Amino acid sequence: MSQAQALQAAVAALCMDEGALDAWAADPAGFARRWGLAGPGLRMLSGLHAQDVAYVAAQRRIDRSSQLCGLLPETMARISAAQARSYFKAHPYPRADAVQEAARFAKWCQRAVLDCMAPDLARLESALATLGRGRARRGGRRPGLARAVVVLELRHDVSGYGRGARKGHALHRATCLALVRTPAGVERYRLTGADRELALRARDGQEAQAGARHSGKVTGAHAAARLRLAAAGILAPG
Amino acid sequence: MPRIHPSSLPFLGAGMGYRRAIAPFYRRHRPSFFEVMPEHLAFASPEAARSVQQDVAGTPVVTHSVSLNVGAAAGADMAWARRMAAWGRRLNASWATDHLCYIGAPGQAIGQLTPLAYTEELLEVVTRNVRAIQAALGVPFLLENISQYFAYPGAMGEPEFLHGLTSGTGCGILLDVTNVRNNAANLGWDAKRYLDAIPLESVVQMHIAGSERIGGKLLDTHGAPIHRESWRLARQVVASSRVRALLIERDQTFGPLPQLARELEQARTIMEAAR
Numbered sequence: 169m170s171q172a173q174a175l176q177a178a179v180a181a182l183c184m185d186e187g188a189l190d191a192w193a194a195d196p197a198g199f200a201r202r203w204g205l206a207g208p209g210l211r212m213l214s215g216l217h218a219q220d221v222a223y224v225a226a227q228r229r230i231d232r233s234s235q236l237c238g239l240l241p242e243t244m245a246r247i248s249a250a251q252a253r254s255y256f257k258a259h260p261y262p263r264a265d266a267v268q269e270a271a272r273f274a275k276w277c278q279r280a281v282l283d284c285m286a287p288d289l290a291r292l293e294s295a296l297a298t299l300g301r302g303r304a305r306r307g308g309r310r311p312g313l314a315r316a317v318v319v320l321e322l323r324h325d326v327s328g329y330g331r332g333a334r335k336g337h338a339l340h341r342a343t344c345l346a347l348v349r350t351p352a353g354v355e356r357y358r359l360t361g362a363d364r365e366l367a368l369r370a371r372d373g374q375e376a377q378a379g380a381r382h383s384g385k386v387t388g389a390h391a392a393a394r395l396r397l398a399a400a401g402i403l404a405p406g
Numbered sequence: 407m408p409r410i411h412p413s414s415l416p417f418l419g420a421g422m423g424y425r426r427a428i429a430p431f432y433r434r435h436r437p438s439f440f441e442v443m444p445e446h447l448a449f450a451s452p453e454a455a456r457s458v459q460q461d462v463a464g465t466p467v468v469t470h471s472v473s474l475n476v477g478a479a480a481g482a483d484m485a486w487a488r489r490m491a492a493w494g495r496r497l498n499a500s501w502a503t504d505h506l507c508y509i510g511a512p513g514q515a516i517g518q519l520t521p522l523a524y525t526e527e528l529l530e531v532v533t534r535n536v537r538a539i540q541a542a543l544g545v546p547f548l549l550e551n552i553s554q555y556f557a558y559p560g561a562m563g564e565p566e567f568l569h570g571l572t573s574g575t576g577c578g579i580l581l582d583v584t585n586v587r588n589n590a591a592n593l594g595w596d597a598k599r600y601l602d603a604i605p606l607e608s609v610v611q612m613h614i615a616g617s618e619r620i621g622g623k624l625l626d627t628h629g630a631p632i633h634r635e636s637w638r639l640a641r642q643v644v645a646s647s648r649v650r651a652l653l654i655e656r657d658q659t660f661g662p663l664p665q666l667a668r669e670l671e672q673a674r675t676i677m678e679a680a681r
Contacts, residue, residue, distance in 0.1 A: 172479035172528045173511065179523075180514040212523050212558040220556035223621060227555075228518055235517075264515045 171209040178203035178213050182221050185260035189225055193218055229256055232269075239270040239297045243290040246283040254280065270294045407537075407576040410546060412610045416500050417681060418466050418651035420673035426454070428660050429461050435667050438674070439466040439500075441653050444493040445473055459497065467497045468611070468651070470504070470580075474539060476549060477508040477522040482535040487542040494545055501546040501610065503580045504539075506532075506568075523558040524567040529574075536575040548610050550580035553588040553617070553626035565603035572608040579604065581649075582613035583639035584632070588624040597639060606647040614640050614673065615655035628657035632669055637676070644680045652677050 169177070178200065181188035192199040196214030205213055233252050237244045244252075255276050263269040274294035277287045419438030424446075432440075440462045447455045471490050475483045494502050507519040522528060540547045549571070551564065568579060581604070590597040614637070616630030632654070643649060652673050656666060 170479060170527065170531075172523070172525065172531060175523055176479050176508055177511040177514060179520065180511045180516050183516055183518065183520060184514065208525065208560060209523075211560055215559035216556055223623060224518070224520075224555050226621070227625070228516070231517065261510075261513070261515050262517045264510070264517070 169204060171205065171207070174204040175209045175213060178205065179216075181260075182216070183224050183228055186225065186257055188260075189222065192221075229253065232256060232262055235262075235266055236270060236273055239266060240273065240290055240293040243274075243277065243286050243293055246286045246289065247277075251280065251282060267294075267297045270297050407574060409572055409605075410576050410578040410608055410610065412578065412608075412648040412650050415546060415610060415650050416466065418468070418500065418611075419677045419681075420670060421466075421468075421651060421653045422670065423470070423653060423655045423657070424458065424462060425657060425660075426458065426461075428656075428663070428666075431660075431663055431666065432461065435670055437465070437654075437670060438677075439468065439651060439653075441468050441470045441503075441655075442493075442497055442499075444469050444471050444490045447493055448489055462497065467499050469494045469497065469499045469502045471502070472505065472519065473509070474504040475509050476504050476535055476539065477506060477528070477532050478511065478535070479508070479528060479531050480512050481531075482539055484538060484542060487539045491543045491545075494543060499545060501548060501578070502543050503548040503550060503611065505552050506549045506564075506571075507552045519552045521552065521554040521556065521558070522567075524561040524564060526562075529567060529570045532571060533574040536571065536577050540575065540577065546578055546610070548578040548580040550582050550613065551585050551589075552582075553585045553592075553624075555592055555623055557593050563603070565600060565605075568604050568608075572605050577608075578610035579608045580611045580613060581609045581643060582615070583643060584613065584615045584617055584636045584655075585626060586639055587633065587635050588617050588626055591624045597635075598642075601639065601642060601646075606643065609643060609647045609649050611651040611653065612640055612643060612649055613653055613655055628655045629659040631665060632672075637672065640673075640676055641679075644676055649680055652680075 178188075181203075182192055188199075192213075196216075197210060200210040200213040203213070229252075233244070233249075236252075255273060258276065259272060263272060271294045274287075274290035277290040280287075421439035421441060422432065422437040424432070424440040424442045426446075442458065442462060447458060450458070469490060471486070473483060473486045474490070475486075490502060493499075505519050507522060508516075509519060510516045522532070536547065536549070549568075551568075571577060572579065586595075586597050586600055589595045590600070614632055615626065615628045616632050617624045618627045618630045619625070620627075640652060644652075654666075654669055654673055660666065
């Protein structure tokens with residue numbers, strides 16, 4: 169690795185990785201040497217103004233939060249700044265693709281100790297973003313009803329909670345309800361824990377195998393198709 | 407490699423960065439040209455991309471990217487350069503632009519325009535990167551100076567680096583006068599001295615935008631009214647260069663729109679002096 173490459177990699181770490189920033193602040197020259205720098209490169213890195221670099225790092229966290237808010241608004245409304253910071257510490261570098269970054273965040277939500285609804289919401293919102301992206305990449309036509317379809321509400325169905333569920337069973341394992349407004353009226357969908365898989369299968373055109381259950385007698389294929397419409401309605405630009 | 411001659415390029419006047427949220431504004435106030443971000447097209451739905459193309463049809467276009475990673479010591483993103491070239495052809499773009507910075511190292515996406523440490527070693531690398539990009543794009547290529555929030559001690563100055571790059575590659579400069587103002591405020595640069603030192607003969611286009619003071623620094627937010635100091639710098643550049651285009655960047659907080667219309671008029675007035 170050239171000195172120019174080493175310097176850029178080290179600066180990237182300072183901008184993005186809080187642990188690296190702390191290590192550099194404690195011993196700038198030692199940090200530079202650990203990144204393979206010597207001579208002018210070492211002096212440049214160790215001579216950076218700490219406050220300026222910390223400012224950039226803080227702005228990057230704000231920018232990453234804003235980007236996640238764009239794709240996962242309901243989830244992020246339930247995530248505290250400290251929780252978001254934990255995610256950034258666990259994953260210092262964002263995925264270049266915003267939808268992939270949202271999917272990784274949703275996966276992290278499943279493991280982190282969060283608001284009981286956030287993990288399900290994250291899965292669902294991430295799936296919607298993935299659906300929108302898949303549709304755009306395939307170059308398919310927007311479904312005719314898409315403009316009129318809106319997800320009104322996402323919430324947990326706690327009606328079955330306590331029956332058949334172990335006491336202490338985390339609420340985030342409960343099913344999630346989506347109220348979707350379509351030209352036919354408001355429809356209600358129950359999304360199982362497999363909702364993300366469902367959405368991905370829907371994207372791949374395997375709706376018939378999808379495992380979601382509508383609260384009535386509608387098949388998984390129907391629910392998946394409706395979800396796709398919702399995704400298009402939510403994500404359609406303009 | 408011969409230097410770029412701005413006079414050989416079309417005069418585009420006063421334009422705006424195309425943002426779909428204010429498409430009706432464009433129809434009413436008719437910027438002289440649009441700057442379109444290929445990222446907005448490449449990652450949009452086919453319908454949205456078509457809609458952008460329809461909105462800008464009949465108006466000159468230049469492309470402006472944030473993804474080429476021009477200053478990366480490990481090499482620019484040539485796959486993106488080819489995609490950008492394809493969008494440029496579809497839009498019949500007069501030229502293409504990106505930033506003099508890097509946005510990530512291998513395995514380390516930063517997601518932010520990050521300043522370069524201007525060294526002789528990096529000048530050689532960036533010169534190679536720019537030549538490869540130029541070959542892929544097939545249209546004149548300009549590099550924009552970025553807003554910087556830290557500087558590398560002991561590095562060469564940005565003007566010196568720009569001289570080396572423009573003479574070594576024949577690329578042009580997209581001079582963001584608001585970034586000049588921001589850097590003067592944030593890093594203690596002297597804006598007048600900076601403009602005197604850069605190769606003004608290579609400046610083809612200018613950017614102007616609003617920035618906001620956040621956390622003690624001027625942030626390049628593209629979401630506020632344009633400061634009078636930025637307008638003054640733009641007039642200064644017009645008076646001493648052959649600049650072909652001045653573009654207003656506004657990415658958020660679009661209203662009040664009458665104010666945006668006045669800014670477009672002001673940009674038009676400035677560019678009349680450049681014609």
